[in-house]
Amino acid sequence: MDGQPLISKEIEDIHSSATPGETQPRLDFPPYRSSLLRHPTKDLRHVDPEGAELFAPVFGQSDVDVLEADLTIQAGGEPIGERITVRGRLIDGDGRPVRGQLIEVWQANSAGRYIHKRDQHPAPIDPNFTGVGRCLTDDDGNYLFTTIKPGPYPWRNHHNAWRPAHIHFSLFGTDFTQRMITQMYFPGDPLFALDPIYQSITDPAARDRLIAGYDHDESRHEWSMGYRWDIVLTGSHRTPMETEEDA
Amino acid sequence: MSSVMPTPGQTIGPFFHYALPFEFDRELVAREQPDAVRLHGYVLDGDGHGIQDAMIEIRQADASGHVPEVPGSLRRDGASFTGWGRSSTDPTGHYWFSTLEPGQTDPDSAPFIAVTVFARGLLNRLFTRIYLPDDEASLSIDPFLSGLDEQERQAMTAIREPDGHLRFDIRLQGPDQSVFLTYPRHAG
Numbered sequence A: 001m002d003g004q005p006l007i008s009k010e011i012e013d014i015h016s017s018a019t020p021g022e023t024q025p026r027l028d029f030p031p032y033r034s035s036l037l038r039h040p041t042k043d044l045r046h047v048d049p050e051g052a053e054l055f056a057p058v059f060g061q062s063d064v065d066v067l068e069a070d071l072t073i074q075a076g077g078e079p080i081g082e083r084i085t086v087r088g089r090l091i092d093g094d095g096r097p098v099r100g101q102l103i104e105v106w107q108a109n110s111a112g113r114y115i116h117k118r119d120q121h122p123a124p125i126d127p128n129f130t131g132v133g134r135c136l137t138d139d140d141g142n143y144l145f146t147t148i149k150p151g152p153y154p155w156r157n158h159h160n161a162w163r164p165a166h167i168h169f170s171l172f173g174t175d176f177t178q179r180m181i182t183q184m185y186f187p188g189d190p191l192f193a194l195d196p197i198y199q200s201i202t203d204p205a206a207r208d209r210l211i212a213g214y215d216h217d218e219s220r221h222e223w224s225m226g227y228r229w230d231i232v233l234t235g236s237h238r239t240p241m242e243t244e245e246d247a
Numbered sequence B: 001m002s003s004v005m006p007t008p009g010q011t012i013g014p015f016f017h018y019a020l021p022f023e024f025d026r027e028l029v030a031r032e033q034p035d036a037v038r039l040h041g042y043v044l045d046g047d048g049h050g051i052q053d054a055m056i057e058i059r060q061a062d063a064s065g066h067v068p069e070v071p072g073s074l075r076r077d078g079a080s081f082t083g084w085g086r087s088s089t090d091p092t093g094h095y096w097f098s099t100l101e102p103g104q105t106d107p108d109s110a111p112f113i114a115v116t117v118f119a120r121g122l123l124n125r126l127f128t129r130i131y132l133p134d135d136e137a138s139l140s141i142d143p144f145l146s147g148l149d150e151q152e153r154q155a156m157t158a159i160r161e162p163d164g165h166l167r168f169d170i171r172l173q174g175p176d177q178s179v180f181l182t183y184p185r186h187a188g
């Protein structure tokens, strides 16, 4: 199995030849070994969206219970770990709030273990934590989750490989073309430089956008630590005439 | 309008199965419904092996060509057609949906089902379209399809199986790779 020095060298070589402004991850990023056979080699084809591509799916109160935004109350008892809130705003590429839209999250527990049959990490399962949450954004695009800070976890990309702690986010906009899934990280994680998934984004400023900020105003007295993470989708293709104007 | 830099994507990873699938996620209409069609296929890697940790989402018009904008996909009521569904792949890379065949949303273009692809090992989502195989007239006038070569056109068109099902495989890599799409606003 390859070691971290080789992976780090490969990352460094790619970054040193990359030009700034490449703000999405490379699909072809060999240090992430699982991408080798799973990235397209032909260029993406440019197309103007039409029909269903102009309309994201719609979700409402019937789809999501408000309690699903609190991952610490789903199993009857208090999960173990550092209680946190993650708050932020979902906007599109023109800065408009995405209102009433579905956000789904999933994450490991505080020991770095997922409730997933294929997670073999010998860390304890927390019977009081499933690590799954959902919410709808409010009328200004805001969301708020209450959860437990996830732990880092090992994976098999290379010898002694560890993922920085993260929360997976699944996001929709107003157009189908804005659909995305990403990962939110925590500030100051010593694993950032070593992680080929995080480092697949070659532009450092773009990479930073995946790191939540610690926000002391969001921390609650004798209760929880507060993080803030704003999310920007790509732009909508519908003209402002067709979409709701901002007040 | 000023453009803001979009947040980068990341892979869906291997551990989404306990979080994203939901009951009836892939059944946009009940399988027993007379006009239901089974849309299915495999998600394959560059060696032609099925990808067991992929997830496909579809978005489409109803049979009359209307794109529904109604809630209820996550808790289907058995009556509303929401035009959106989600299917994770099984250990062989197979996905399936029970849905309606979409009608034309525009008289000058062929009906299609819009698709997003996610997988472990795939660092960002991919988009493609599934065109319906039978309506030669609309397929031949469609401006986008007319700009593709024959192999690409075939790669974007489902196959009608003898039992009426629609078959559409998604190949992430290789000489017969699927045609993946990018839209103008992905560039800023």
Ligand SMILES: [Fe+2]
Pocket (backbone or CB within 6 Å): A108, A166, A168, B013, B015
């Ligand atoms: Fe993860």
